[in-house]
Amino acid sequence: MWKKVLIAAPYLWLLLFFLAPFAIVLKISLAEPVFGQPPYSQAMSLDNFAFLFSDKLYAVTYLRSVFMAACATLLCLALGFPMAYGIARSSRATRSLLLMLIILPFWISFLLRVYAWMGLMNNYGTINSLLLWVGIVDQPIQLIYTDFAVFVGLVYSYLPFMILPLYASLERMDLDLVEAAQDLGASRSRAFWDVTWPLARPGVIAGCLLVFIPAIGEYVIPYLLGGPESLLIGRVLFDEFFVNRDWPLASAVAIVLLLLLVVPIVLLQRYQARDQESTA
Amino acid sequence: MKDFIRIRGVSKHFGDFAAVDSVDLTIEKGELFSILGGSGCGKTTLLRMLAGFETPTSGTIEIDGVDVTNQPPYERHVNMMFQSYAVFPHMSVENNIAYGLRKERTPGKEIARRVDEMLELVQLGDFRSRKPDQLSGGQRQRVALARALIKQPKVLLLDEPLAALDKKLRERTQFELMNIQDELGVTFVVVTHDQEEAMTLSSRMAVMDNGRFQQVGTPKEIYEFPANRFVAEFIGTINTFKGRVAAVAEDGIKVYSTEAGVTLTALGKQLVEEGQEIEVAVRPEKIFVSKEKPDDDDDVCIEGVVDDLGYLGNRSLYRIRLESGKIVQVSSQNRRRSVTRFLEWEDKVWISWRALSAVVLLD
Structure with a gap:
């Protein structure tokens, strides 16, 4: 009896806080916008989805978002893997210190940290001042409000989510195993690709998902650091909801984004x- | 061939600590050589230098006439069986065994043939497509062995090969290893902390302590004629009697020991002088216990009482207290089946041994 209740709890949670809201959003996405409270009609049509697919702006924005998130994920992986490897191979005492340092930024508000990057990267900010003072450049270089700034923000913010699962699998x-591979004739790099990489794969997959999924819908970073032309799907979603007050279209945007991630x-x-089946 | 492996003046320092301290050793082709020592004695470091995972701080290592001191592990014709076995968990048994040949870019047909050979050698034919986590410890070890042997190494290094197996399996595996070694004629170098393992496996062995070899020889030499106190105490149990050399004669040294209460005779391979303070050592199984005084004059006889006794099935252990308070350990075979005990606590007994069973120990 108790066992059933315990098992039911997470299902109930999912039903209440995931499936039910999803059903509501789905319903809104099929409606039409109207003035009033609530700002949508009771109609049921696929017009909003048809509109999403007919207007190239949305397709381009989705693709851009996927591209930006994918690039940020790869950058996080490229930076995070050696860091996670280093932490996993350091002595026990250093290891907990380093892990602590990885987690430390979470103690400061996310928004505040992104603001700090604005201060660092704006035209008369710390980085430009330093470059001007040293004499590397004659006039400030445009850092903020570029895709570069968005990447910096994304990689900086999501790197810990890559490092922690990678660390867990490498540790x-x-x-x-690596020495055995070398002993059997594999060079250092060969041993890495034959042994370390496949064994770290669960961590790589988990880390990539943890970075990619929030990055694709990220709103704050592109809004604060990105340029006006760097329209991403999170921004579109926000604008449809709060600027155009077109809840049905915004819901449709959200549903498509969800499918894009879930599939x-x-x-x-x-x-x-299947991989596990062949192992077990 | 003589001097197949030649280790000359090899040291390995980690900071100020000398894990291996100017070691010299030669091993012949086809030998089954063991390096025996406690943890931290440097035996694993020495093995890792043979494998190429560590570079000696000084000295040279030659294998089959080639200086391999600075060769990386993947260029040496030496393979290792790790203590943890280090079987690749994401590869099947077959792929694990084939791994080394794949790295050599051996043609596929040849690989298939040799993998089959190896699977037969280690009797894992039925398990070829299993993953390591579906195997028992003993089977995983055989995968590790096959994986190392398939490259036909000049030397196979084995790090604590039997440590992770239970007692029954250990005995069987021990003989399997010896048979395989005999069949293939590969030189085996085994590192172990288990003296029994070293004694049964090896044709020759070295006892290591503090980064140095304390003695190198056949198991028999090391057991019967330990070079020093460390070796004597590390291999098996031994009783020692402090004493002073009374006379150095043709047929042995006469040592007067207050601990024993009598004059002892010992074979002294080492040079001792009259009046020198030394120790005489006797193994527990060389000593007999009896209720009456034995009448052989050549034997050493000492009177004592039974302090403690233990029944181990195949043999019994006695701790005999001498008049001086010295406790002597005696191990005797239980040759006859008997329900009643032959000796009881506090029984008066005589212990005796053949005069020349004892050896002289210097520090």
Whole structure:
């Protein structure tokens, strides 16, 4: 009896806070915008979705968002892997200190940290002042309000989410395995690709998902650091909701974004399940 | 061939600490050589230098006439079986075994043939497509062995090969290893902390302590004629009697020991002088216990009482207290089946041993 209640709890949670809201958003996405309270009609049509697919702006924005998030994810992986590897191989005492340093930024508000980057990167900010003072440049270089700034913000903010799962899978790995590969004739780099990489893959996948999913819908970073032309889907969603007050269209945008994220994850999980089956 | 592996003046320092301290050793081709020592004695560091995972601070290592001191592990014709086995968890048994040949870019047909050979050698034919986590510890070890042997190494290094196995399996594996070694004629270098393992496996062995070899020889030499106190105490149990050399004669040294209360005779391979303070050592199984005084004059006889006794099935252990308070350990085979105890606590007994069973120990 108690067992059933316990098992039911997470399902109930998902039903209440995920499935029900999703159903509401889905319903709104099928309606038309109207003036009033609530600002949508009771109509049911796919007009909003048709509009999303007919206006190139949305397709371009989705693709840009996917591209930016994917690039940020790869950058995080490229930076995070050596860091996670280094932490996993350091002595026990240093290890907890380094992990602490990775988590430390979370103690400061996310918004505040992004603001700090504005201060660092604006035309008369710390970085430009330093470059001017040293004499590397004659006039400030445009850092803020560029895609570069968005990448800096994304990578900076989401790097810990990459490092922690990577660390978890690398820390468990037996160092003897790498030596065994070398002993059997693999060079250092060969041993890495034959042993370390495949064994770290669960961590790589988890880290990539943890970075990619929030990055794709990220609103604050592109809004504060990105240029006016760097329209991303999070921004579109926000504008449709709060500027145009077109709830149905905004909901449609959200539903499409969700599908965009869910489909690859489901595929990935199926792949992993099959992988595990062949192992078990 | 003589001097197949030649280790000359090899040291390895980690900071101020000398893990291996100017070691010299030669191992012949086809030998099964063991390096025995406690943890932290430097034996694993020495093995890792043979494998190429560590570079000696000084000295040279030659294998089959080639100086390999600075060769990386993947260029040496030496393979290692790790203590943890280090079987690749994401590869099947077959792929684990084939790994080394794949790195050599051996043709596929040849790989398939040799993998089959190896699977047969280690009797894992039925398990070829299993993943390591579906194997038992003993099976995983055989995968590790096959994986190392398939490259036909000149030397196979084995790090604590039997440590992770239970007692029954250990005994069987021990003989399997010896058979495989015999069949393939590969030189084996085994590192172990288990003296029994070293004694049964090896043709020759070295006892290591503090980064140095304390003694190198056949298991018999090391057991019967330990070079020093450390070796004597590390290998098996031994009783020692402090004493003073009374006379150095042709047929042995006469040592008067107050601890024993009598004059002892010992074989002294080492040079001792009259009046020198030394120790005489006797193994527990060389000593007999009896209720009456034995009448052989050549034997050493000492009177004592039973302080403690223990029944181990195949043999019994006695702790005999001498008049001086010295406790002597005796191990005797239980040759006859008997329900009643032959000796009881506080029984008066005589212990005796053949005069020349004792050896002289210097520090």
